[in-house]
Amino acid sequence: MRPGPAELVAGFRRIRRERMRGLPFVNPALEVEAIGFRPDGPHRVGVLLTPWFMNLVLLPGDDGWDAAAPGDRLVHALPAGQLEFTVNRDEQLGTFLSAVLLSSVADFPDQRSARAVAREVVQQVFAPPAAAGGRPIGRRELLTGRRAS
Amino acid sequence: MADTETFYDVMRKHGITRRSFLKFCSLTAAGLGLGPEFAGRIVHALETKPRTPVIWLHGLECTCCTESFIRSGNPLAGDVVLSMISLDYDDTLMAAAGHQAEELLEQTIEKYDGRYILACEGNPPLNEDGMYCIQAGKPYVEKLRHMADHCKAIIAWGSCASWGCVQAARPNPTRATPIHKVITDKPVVKVPGCPPIAEVMTGVITYMIAFDELPELDRQGRPKMFYSQRLHDKCYRRPHFDAGQFVERFDDEGARKGYCLYKVGCKGPTTYNACSTLEWNGGLSWPVKSGHGCLGCAEDNFWDKGSFYSAVTNFGVMGGAEATADRVGGVIAGAAAIGVAAHAAVSAVKHLSRDKSGEAP
Numbered sequence: 001m002r003p004g005p006a007e008l009v010a011g012f013r014r015i016r017r018e019r020m021r022g023l024p025f026v027n028p029a030l031e032v033e034a035i036g037f038r039p040d041g042p043h044r045v046g047v048l049l050t051p052w053f054m055n056l057v058l059l060p061g062d063d064g065w066d067a068a069a070p071g072d073r074l075v076h077a078l079p080a081g082q083l084e085f086t087v088n089r090d091e092q093l094g095t096f097l098s099a100v101l102l103s104s105v106a107d108f109p110d111q112r113s114a115r116a117v118a119r120e121v122v123q124q125v126f127a128p129p130a131a132a133g134g135r136p137i138g139r140r141e142l143l144t145g146r147r148a149s
Numbered sequence: 150m151a152d153t154e155t156f157y158d159v160m161r162k163h164g165i166t167r168r169s170f171l172k173f174c175s176l177t178a179a180g181l182g183l184g185p186e187f188a189g190r191i192v193h194a195l196e197t198k199p200r201t202p203v204i205w206l207h208g209l210e211c212t213c214c215t216e217s218f219i220r221s222g223n224p225l226a227g228d229v230v231l232s233m234i235s236l237d238y239d240d241t242l243m244a245a246a247g248h249q250a251e252e253l254l255e256q257t258i259e260k261y262d263g264r265y266i267l268a269c270e271g272n273p274p275l276n277e278d279g280m281y282c283i284q285a286g287k288p289y290v291e292k293l294r295h296m297a298d299h300c301k302a303i304i305a306w307g308s309c310a311s312w313g314c315v316q317a318a319r320p321n322p323t324r325a326t327p328i329h330k331v332i333t334d335k336p337v338v339k340v341p342g343c344p345p346i347a348e349v350m351t352g353v354i355t356y357m358i359a360f361d362e363l364p365e366l367d368r369q370g371r372p373k374m375f376y377s378q379r380l381h382d383k384c385y386r387r388p389h390f391d392a393g394q395f396v397e398r399f400d401d402e403g404a405r406k407g408y409c410l411y412k413v414g415c416k417g418p419t420t421y422n423a424c425s426t427l428e429w430n431g432g433l434s435w436p437v438k439s440g441h442g443c444l445g446c447a448e449d450n451f452w453d454k455g456s457f458y459s460a461v462t463n464f465g466v467m468g469g470a471e472a473t474a475d476r477v478g479g480v481i482a483g484a485a486a487i488g489v490a491a492h493a494a495v496s497a498v499k500h501l502s503r504d505k506s507g508e509a510p
Contacts, residue, residue, distance in 0.1 A: 019393025071385035088388035101497040120494035
């Protein structure tokens with residue numbers, strides 16, 4: 001049984017309690033939350049928000065990444081494009097991939113505002129690049145593979 | 150005719166084969182994070198555009214920028230770029246010396262007035278009318294001002310030229326001053342780092358001479374293509390940070406397991422540079438990979454920010470390119486939240502994407 005978003009949240013709540021106590025970069029206004037997880041083939045993709053980071057996380061549905069070393073970078077195709085992830089390995093959660101979305105979550109005033117950004121990220125990740133730019137792709141662009149500026 | 154000579158002509162004269170030239174162009178396009186189609190544009194530009202001379206001046210510095218540059222991870226890049234730039238003037242690399250060398254400067258001004266790039270390594274000291282750095286019998290600051298008057302654009306190599314670095318550390322006895330505070334009427338591209346990464350240096354200089362324009366800069370004047378992310382965000386040890394696994398003391402169990410170096414002073418969380426992605430010595434390693442925290446050498450005033458071994462306490466926005474995304478939290482409480490969230494999300498996702506060709510010139 002591979003861990004899902006609920007196990008991820010439980011694991012990082014424990015990390016928050018046990019290892020992150022008193023560290024200055026932890027934002028007390030935030031809590032650990034898994035946001036917008038949805039299937040991507042056999043995998044699940046969503047945002048993991050904690051008081052010290054906001055990452056895009058890929059939870060594997062198979063053992064395809066178990067051979068990769070922790071810290072390795074893997075490129076994974078999502079509707080938004082070829083996104084680069086780092087391999088994580090946790091004693092309890094096993095292997096999963098993450099990509100840092102924001103350098104710091106220290107400035108978020110509350111959970112609600114951080115969650116709004118996270119939800120938007122999930123939308124962007126599942127939107128094709130043209131739609132992410134707010135404009136449908138033209139036929140010429142489709143054929144030439146280039147986008148007019 | 151010197152005026153119609155192209156970069157390609159110069160390279161061929163220096164024995165660089167067409168095959169090597171083409172390989173250099175595609176390596177450079179990739180290094181700049183541009184799509185493969187840009188290799189063709191670089192080839193075309195270097196084949197057809199008249200050569201832009203590069204004058205390389207040295208002020209107060211240790212020559213580590215030059216050392217980094219000439220040891221570019223890919224020797225081909227080094228050879229090609231050196232054949233393009235070393236012809237004109239570089240105290241360290243040129244064959245000429247003495248009066249002959251100084252004459253080259255005047256000849257360049259005469260022939261290429263307003264068209265050459267001035268690459269500055271180190272900075273001028275301004276105390277005592279600049280007497281702490283004398284070249285050819287004159288204060289360096291005079292030479293710098295004179296050459297800057299006639300140049301097209303300036304590259305400030307390294308942390309000395311960009312911010313001041315160690316010679317400007319408190320109490321800065323010589324009043325060593327970064328280039329942009331001395332030359333205020335020319336565009337200055339800052340390429341900080343002590344030294345900067347060789348591939349970053351060759352990338353920036355090739356971009357400027359191939360496309361004849363400045364790369365896109367952040368608000369502090371650094372090329373966004375190399376300085377838009379904090380080391381921390383692309384660090385291979387980042388999963389250990391996220392999981393709260395820290396090195397508590399050098400050589401403890403955590404250190405041996407390759408845990409995060411935050412608690413022993415790593416400045417990765419506040420340093421904008423490409424070390425964690427490009428790495429050093431041709432991608433062989435970089436400080437964190439060798440077990441030591443980042444010193445933050447590419448950041449302004451890094452000598453005076455306390456011990457290299459004390460933990461960073463403020464991860465706040467230092468004014469880098471990501472400021473919009475970083476700062477979003479502080480301004481997001483109101484009704485405009487969704488629009489701001491969308492903006493932050495777009496830039497956050499864009500940073501993860503491998504394909505940056507959409508941002509190209």
